Amino acid sequence: MTAPGAAEGPAATPGTDAGAAPPAVDGPLIVVMNAASGARDAASVRDRIAQRLTQAGRTHEIELVTKRGTIGRVAADAVRRAVARRGVVVAVGGDGTLNAVAQAALAAGCAFGVLPQGTFNYFGRTHAISQEVDEALDVLLAGRPQPVQVGRIADAHRERVFLVNASLGLYPQLLEDRETYKARFGRRRWVALWSALVTLMREHRQLALRIAWCAGPGEASAPAGAERLLRTPTLFVGNNRLQLEQLGIAQAEALAQGRLVALALKPVGTRAMLGLLLRGALGRLGEAEEVLAVALTGMTVRHAARYGPRRVKVATDGEVAWMQAPLHFGVAPKPLWLIKAAPDAEGARG
Incomplete structure (x- = not known):
């Protein structure tokens, strides 16, 4: 399902400037x-x-x-x-x-x-x-x-880049569980898929977030200064066309236009979560009404609560770390x- 919104936002400058001079590569x-x-x-x-x-x-x-x-x-x-x-x-x-x-x-x-x-x-x-x-x-x-x-995610203290994806919530937990299973059973695809199934069978905490995004030309954006309240088990930001296409996300082509693609799930139970896993395996995740998808040039993510903990567990290309909200997603400027x-x-x- 495509994200609703209001006014069209300005496009960001992609980090793939064709006019930039490549570095010399005649050394070791x-x-x-x-x-x-x-x-x-x-x-x-x-x-x-x-x-x-x-x-x-x-x-x-x-x-x-x-x-x-x-x-x-x-x-x-x-x-x-x-x-x-x-x-x-x-x-x-x-x-x-x-x-x-x-x-x-x-x-x-x-x-x-x-x-x-x-x-x-x-x-x-x-x-x-x-x-x-x-x-x-x-x-x-x-x-x-x-x-x-290259995608990037930043808080007030640090910046991390991502080549493939970045995520909050359920997906970082899935990655941590996957590494535990791989340590026991080896680094094989069936181990990764089995660990994902086991993780999805458990009850999941819902993230309560306030999100504002700039979508760029041809997409709906949140109005300037406006935020959307969102409850979701996971927020996923993709920077890899192949992965998004395999999931069946129509917005995958937006990556070629200097944008990222954000996915969020509506709150669902275990049974519905397994159904979404099956849709993803079949390349039809983007058709699900429980999936919110938007192509964007930038996004700011905050906790919905005005007070309380600000730490967020973030995964970038499979590596999990703690960062401080608010988080700012975008395309690296170079x-x-x-x-x-x-x-x-x-x-x-x-």
Whole structure:
């Protein structure tokens, strides 16, 4: 169901400015590899990467992250070294790893490459980058930096970026439960789907939110200064066309126009929640009356209560953290320079 609204809002400047000059990429490849991502053997993947890059004559360094909680620091140091030497920082891992390295690369304007190793690989698949190491290395070695839109969420103290999605409420809980199940049963798709089913079977707390959004041309926006009261088990903001299309969200095409897509569920019981899960699996979630969907350029989210706790659990690309309301969603003002094949080459592979 499409969101109702009032006056049309102004469009924000997309973070994919075609006129911006891409960074130089004639330096080394600084590879950040998360040894905990994916089900593959980290040592063999690292050795294959080193072998291929050596054969190609590309100077490179590989940083293997083995301790939890250190990926941000390692990524920031890798980006600093890549920028100083006109190189490329490369993330090897799942969506969370790609997010951590992208955050540092975006801030510094550093070229960014990916060798995806995660469960669903939405970011890589969107940009025609395979989970197969050799195929992804082909793109890394032959590709050029191209601007890619990044979403961002900010509070008064910090800012986080997201390549695929950001969310509040039920979805962060689902992600935390999924990691618990993966730790016990392995990083497989059936484990992720089973953990989601178990999470949805439980009773869910409803978020009470005040939301104001700017939708951009062709969409209804909240009037300037107006807020909409919303009760929902989860608020989801998507920045990945492939994921949204797989769910059956018609607004997915708005991402190409420099916007994000927000989804919220009306308060529903467990039975209806399972029905929505089935609709999503069949690619028909957008048809459900219980789903509110809107394409937007910006959105501010507050707790409905004027007083009380302001902390909110937020997930960005599968990584969960606490932030302080109000939260401000939007498109990052500058692009991420992703190493990818030219559009005609992507079409030839597809």
